[in-house]
Amino acid sequence: MFKGILIEKDDAGYRAGVQDIDESQLPDGDVTVRVSHSTLNYKDGLAITGKGPVVRKFPMVPGIDLAGIVEDSAHPDYKRGDAVLLNGWGVGEGHWGGLAQKARLQGKWLVPMPASFTPQQAMSIGTAGYTAMLCVLALERHGVKPSDGEIVVTGAAGGVGSVAIAILAKLGYTVVAVSGRHEEANYLKGLGATDVLERAQFASPGKPLGKERWAGAVDVVGSHTLANICATTKYRGVVTACGLAGGMDLPASVAPFILRGVTLVGIDSVMCPTPDRLEAWRRLGADLDIAKLGTISQEIGLSEVVPYAVKLMNGEVKGRIVVDVNR
Missing domain, CATH: 3.90.180.10 (Medium-chain alcohol dehydrogenases, catalytic domain)
Structure with a gap:
């Protein structure tokens, strides 16, 4: 038993x-x-x-x-x-x-x-952290560099967001966190975020295109938040989407993709092939501050x-x- x-x-x-x-x-x-x-x-x-x-x-x-x-x-x-x-x-x-x-x-x-982690540490990372690493790998694979500009992370106080911020900051990216919990601003900045924005400004229907700001993004929210992130991503920027905390819909237009060449990359952690899993865990051992x-x-x-x-x-x-x- x-x-x-x-x-x-x-x-x-x-x-x-x-x-x-x-x-x-x-x-x-x-x-x-x-x-x-x-x-x-x-x-x-x-x-x-x-x-x-x-x-x-x-x-x-x-x-x-x-x-x-x-x-x-x-x-x-x-x-x-x-x-x-x-x-x-x-x-x-x-x-x-x-x-x-x-x-x-x-x-x-x-x-x-991985030899670099205890079981407790590996589960502190878990699917959320492994998914965050898959997002970072996708940004790198599509050529997003720290010098290109800000990376926005939505749902920042959650598991994926927290680990994504820590990894991106250690790699030298400028990270902006988006959260509905203003009281967690110090927590997010402690992980490496340079700024914390209110979720509310992304959660409502927006314009097909907004002012260009983001070189890349890690989004766990979906719905209007993902649409607004895409609409404000820079020319040839890259948005990774790995969650639906705000809804499964995507009320967006094609404008960011055909006028700015924005790339929207879907991240699936559930059925991800083993070689990609092994690489994600290898990189977590190298690029996540265990402390x-x-x-x-x-x-x-x-x-x-x-x-x-x-x-x-x-x-x-x-x-x-x-x-x-x-x-």
Whole structure:
């Protein structure tokens, strides 16, 4: 038996809580992992609270991230005792995830734990930080340099935004944070933002084109915010889009793309190919100031996950939430 968060949906309703789970209930997979740490992400919050149609079958253990030690393996790349991590691949949605003390998974989904991080540090980064790194890599791949001008980061006080600011600042970019939480301005500047702008000025319908300002962007919001960011991006600037906290719609015009040559790059972290994952984690080891992880993250126990999911959905949590599944 092991403990985990279990989401159930039946005639009695939709509910999530800590339960004792028998190992025989674990889904099929060729690697069994003794989990030490997981995380609480926005997607996990949607799943646990039922505020979004994230879970595709029930019962479900949520948790799109995990770090732990291989307990049993039939996969050629992993053996008992190996330290591993996982981000995405639909775990916590269609396959039991990381918010439990054990997980059975496909070995092809795993990544060896980078030597530069402890499991706790790796989960302080988690899917949010790995996604932020994918955004930075996309900006670099499309030729955006620190000398080109300001990079705007929306949803800045969240997990993706926090890590993106820290990475970009260390790489020498001038970073402007956009947040609806003015009280977090000092936190964001501590991560490396040179300025903090109010979310409200981006959240309403705007003009097809605005004054050029941004050389690049990391957007986790979508909807009007993404449209306004595109409309104010410089000639041949690059906007990376990786989230939908403000909505799935994109009420924009083609003007920024055909008149200014703006590039809009979609960032998918869930099904991202393994070579790209390995490169993202390698770069995180090189380009993220580990000392800032203590500022970015907080740790909770498994019993605190459900109430924290509610706080996350209410916008009451900043940075990253690491879950020690053994407390």
